[in-house]
């Protein structure tokens with residue numbers, strides 16, 4: 820089984836482009852060596868990240884380390900469960916550029932601020948992630 824953890828957090832910096840670049844570079848160095856794959860989104864000043872792996876302890880340990888990163892705060896776990904296979908098997912950390920408007924529409928919400936994102940319904944989050952995973956397979 821694959822353990823998957825999805826959280827939302829609030830970006831605390833003021834240069835998202837360079838921070839995102841550095842975060843993705845660190846992820847692509849570290850994650851493949853630890854059997855971790857996933858997806859990172861940046862929506863309206865919030866991160867949404869999927870971390871998945873076959874070793875739950877390793878996924879949790881990475882999450883604990885990421886939680887200490889000063890580039891974000893107020894981490895809130897949206898999904899924390901096991902599933903039969905990875906959603907993002909080909910990505911040490913996929914990056915999906917998506918606008919606030921697009922994400923709001925997918926999530927059926929009016930505003931994409933942190934408070935709203937952190938209260939997203941589990942089923943909506945799962946459905947959005949499934950869509951992304953399938954879109955990747957098609958591409």
Ligand SMILES: Cc1cc2nc3c(=O)[nH]c(=O)nc-3n(C[C@H](O)[C@H](O)[C@H](O)COP(=O)(O)O)c2cc1C
Nearest residue numbers: 842845846849850866868881884885888890891912
């Ligand atoms: C939103 C967010 C997501 C992150 N995701 C990962 C990740 O998936 N893997 C990882 O190794 N580091 C990730 N990081 C970075 C870690 O917090 C930490 O800075 C990094 O692993 C340190 O790497 P270094 O020792 O190579 O500098 C993330 C940071 C943030 C803010």
